[in-house]
Amino acid sequence: MDRSLTTLPAAFRALIVADGRDVSRALARAAQEIDAQIIGSEHRWSLGDAVDYLHHSAVRLEAVCESLADRDVERPLRVVLMGQTMAGKSTLFEYLSGGDGARVGDGRQRFSRDACIRVATEIGVEIVDTPGVGAMDGKEDYEFAFRQVADADLILWVATTRATQEQTGQALERLADLGKPILVALNCLKDVTDEIGLLDMLEEPELVFGGDAMGNLAPIRRYLSRAGGRYIDAVAIHAQAARLALSGALDTDEARTLHANSRIDSLVSALRLHADGTFAQRRIVSICDSLRLALLDTADAVEAAHATASSALTAGLGMQLEFRKRGSRRVDDAYEELQAAFSAAITARERWAESVDVDRDLDELNERLNNEMAALRTDFERSIADVGQRLQADLEGVAVDVADDWTGFGGGGFRELGGRGTVWGNRAVKVGGRFAVGMGGLMAGALIGSFLGPGLGTAIGAVSAGVIGLVSSLLGLDRLIDWIGDRSFRSAAEVRERRRRKVRDQMSELLLEFRKSLVPVGERVRQDWLDAVEGEAARQYAASAVLERSIAVLRRLASEEIEPVNVRIDTELVRELLRCTGRxxxxxxxxxxxxxxxxxxxxxxxxxxxxxxxxxxxxxxxxxxxxxxxxxxxxxxxxxxxxxxxxxxxxxxxxxxxxxxxxxxxxxxxxxxxxxxxxxxxxxxxxxxxxxxxxxxxx
Known part of the structure; x- marks a missing residue:
């Protein structure tokens, strides 16, 4: 639509409504875009509420636009009466509107609990009476009163000489935050319905009002200033006296004097001044504020969502770095622990070689050898499983610690670290070479190797085949040679020692090779664990990418949609105000x-x-x-x-x-x-x- 302005309120309203609906649609699009990104994401918990609020803001903004589009912008200046409960608002309302007194209270708190709108024809304004604020159990009244504020051109705050209650002060701060113009009527509550009170008001009104009636404005100024606000004018009045003067209960002279002494004409003059002199400007500002306040709430919602996402992103990136550092350090510790377990298992086999009974039957020796190698394999597997399981638990603990240090960091993703599949999977090999044709228990070593895999599996198979082959050679040429040598050159003790030394030396050589072969195996295990840590960090990085995209959407929404509209509304408002004053x-x-x-x-x-x-x-x-x-x-x-x-x-x-x-x-x-x-x-x-x-x- 054409965004140029005239000074007609309807044209200005059309511009404002069009801008508001543009922002409402942008909010809905942004909410849908972010929602699509975080579905199934762990960040649903951190951004889900923000998305819901963006949807809510879009609906609320559209509702404000609809209400504004339907508003009668040609109506009289709307004045909303507000103030502390039992301050005399309804009495003043009845006087200004020429009512019959039906809304005047009887001394109870919360007497008027609804809004009543009347036109004060002589003044040329529309007046709205609202429930008082500050009453006990009056929270509903408080919120109801403020619902009338959005549509107000002017706030008439009715105050008294009584102490200002905390909720009353909060209401003043809230009005200042809303930026509404405030005219203060300081209402004297001295009862003039009895003879003495009436006489005092007729003859010594200064005593009735008090020597420093306007001095009671200090707390009002203080509360307004907390939010950077101030009232535009203040007058001291006696609403009860003004209404009594019109009741017909007094003679003409008394009624005229009581009316003059009530000072009500000062308030009427102030209202008429705004109705006649600033009506056009007040109406333009009121139209603008109806949408602008909703836009400011929307901007706050977007900023809060942006802050939430940015904090989550900062925490996520920090957690990635911290988890990678702590996790890698724990993997190194686990690797050292695994190496120590490997070394202990091999040392146990070296001690076995020292203590094995070489006088045993060959088959029995073969069986013991096979059992020992099976135990070695079991030790390795148990060590890997135990260390891996402890590492898994420790990494999950690291994740929890990091989450405590930052925010919301998941501890998942470390499953099966101690399992065989992750370390040894799909690595079975067969032992080749001359051991493939060995006798007796030769294939036992090959089977062991096939379960364990390259490096470690081959080494175990080779060691097993070598030892079994050594014992099995007693059945063939090697046994004969050794046997002849034993009988020709050794005593029984020497033969036994020679056999033990031969087993020990050959076993030591094999285990030495075995130790060497374990180095790449251990490194591979370590790398697998490090890959698991990196995998979790990568998963977190992917989640951070969701946040980065959401932040980009929110930043674009704020900078390209909401802020330009706010600036445009402010700019067009000041242009209209200057036009209204002839500039x-x-x-x-x-x-x-x-x-x-x-x-x-x-x-x-x-x-x-x-x-x-x-x-x-x-x-x-x-x-x-x-x-x-x-x-x-x-x-x-x-x-x-x-x-x-x-x-x-x-x-x-x-x-x-x-x-x-x-x-x-x-x-x-x-x-x-x-x-x-x-x-x-x-x-x-x-x-x-x-x-x-x-x-x-x-x-």
């Missing part, structure tokens, strides 16, 4: 604008218009207009904003391309200072540090 040339020159509650609207304009607005400020605007020059640097623009808002001496201590440090010659309320800082930072991108000057020194 057409300035309105046409506005390049962009940034609005911040409690501070005003910073606008970027060409240098000639900047000079014009500095020397002739747009004081008639209902929003404070803070000009910055398009020809100035970002830091200089930030300084222009602070100087305009501070209205006091500003000393520059440091100015850089994206930073500014200044000092003020007098303290500023924390809420106001925060609002100034925020407006300068958002509009210029400059980090502004504000310090107070106290007694000649910097605070």
């Amino acid at each position: 057409e040339q300035a309105a046409s020159a506005v390049i962009r604008a940034t609005r911040w509650r409690g501070a005003g609207m910073a606008i970027e304009v060409p240098e000639p218009v900047f000079d014009e607005l500095v020397h002739a400020p747009a004081a008639e605007c209902v929003e404070r207009i803070v000009p910055t020059s398009a020809q100035s640097s970002a830091a200089a623009s930030a300084l222009q904003i602070i100087r305009h808002l501070a209205d006091r001496e500003v000393t520059v201590h440091e100015m850089g391309p994206d930073s500014l440090e200044i000092a003020l010659d007098a303290p500023v309320a924390p809420g106001a200072q925060e609002a100034w800082h925020a407006l300068a930072r958002v509009h210029t991108g400059v980090d502004v540090r504000i310090r107070d000057v106290v007694k000649g020194g910097l605070s």
Whole structure:
């Protein structure tokens, strides 16, 4: 649609509604895109709520647009009455609207618990009465009252001389956060329905109001300033006296005097001033705020989702590095443990060679040899399984520890590390060479090797075949030669020692080769374990990629959809406000604008218009207009904003391309200072540090 503006509220509303629906559709698309990425992902728990809230924001934004599209923008100025319970809101409402008093309370809290809308024809405004805030068990009333605020052009806050309750203070802060204009009516509660009270009000109204009636505004100012807000005007009134003056219960002179002394005309004049003088601007601002507040909530939701995803990504990447480091260190420890177990198993076979009874029958010796080699194989397998299982448990413990140090890191993915399949799988070989034709128990060694695999399996098979072949040679030529030699040259003891030494020497040689062959086997086992660690890190990296894509979607949503719409709405709003006050040339020159509650609207304009607005400020605007020059640097623009808002001496201590440090010659309320800082930072991108000057020194 054509996004150009006229000063007609309906045209401005059409522009705002179109922008809002664009953002609503963008939210729905982003939610669907992220949802499609995280389905089945472990990050569903961290981003699922964010996706749901994006969907909710899209629906809510569309509902706001529908409501705004249906709003009667030509109706009178809408004034919403709010205030502490039993403050006299309904009494004032009945007076302003010319009612019959049906909504006036009887002294109980929470008497009016609904909203009532009437037109005050003589004033030219539409008035909404709401439940009071601060009543015991009045949370529902509080929220109901605030539901009327979104549609308000002006808030009439009815206060009293009583102490301000905490919930009442929270309501004031919330109104300041919403940026609604607030007119304060400080209502005196002195009862004038009895003769003495009436006489006092007729003859000594100053005593009834008190010497410092307006001094009771201090807590209201304090609560509003916490959120950077302030009221636009304040008047002291006596609503009960004003209504009594119209009741017909008094003679004409008493009624006229009581009416004058109630000071109600001051409030009526203030309302009429806004109805006649600022109605067009208030209506434009109200239309804008209806959507802008929803957009700000949406921007907060997107920022929260972005922060959640970014934190999860940072944690995920940190966990990957930390787990890889700790896991690799634990694998190295397990490898050393496995090497020690291998060495112990071989040493046990060396001791067996020293103690074996070589006088045994050949078949029995063969059987014992086969049993010993089977035990060796079992030792190796048990060592690998035990060390692997401990490693598995330790790695899962490492994952839990890392998760405690970071966030949400899964401990899965370390299954079957101690199992045979992962280490030895698909590696069976047969023993070849001359051992293949060995006699007796020769094939036993080959079978052992076929179960264990290359390196370790071949070595066990070779050792077994060598030892069995040595014993089996007694049946053939080797046995005859050894036998002849034994009988010709050795005593029985010497023959036994010779056989033992021969078995030991040959066994030692084989086991030495066996030790050497275990080195690549152990390295392969170690590599398998390291691969498992890397596999888990890779799985986590893949999960991090989901977060990276989600973050990109959220960043694009914020920078390409929401922020441009917010800037466009702020820019068109300030143009309309300037047009409403007859500053057409300035309105046409506005390049962009940034609005911040409690501070005003910073606008970027060409240098000639900047000079014009500095020397002739747009004081008639209902929003404070803070000009910055398009020809100035970002830091200089930030300084222009602070100087305009501070209205006091500003000393520059440091100015850089994206930073500014200044000092003020007098303290500023924390809420106001925060609002100034925020407006300068958002509009210029400059980090502004504000310090107070106290007694000649910097605070």
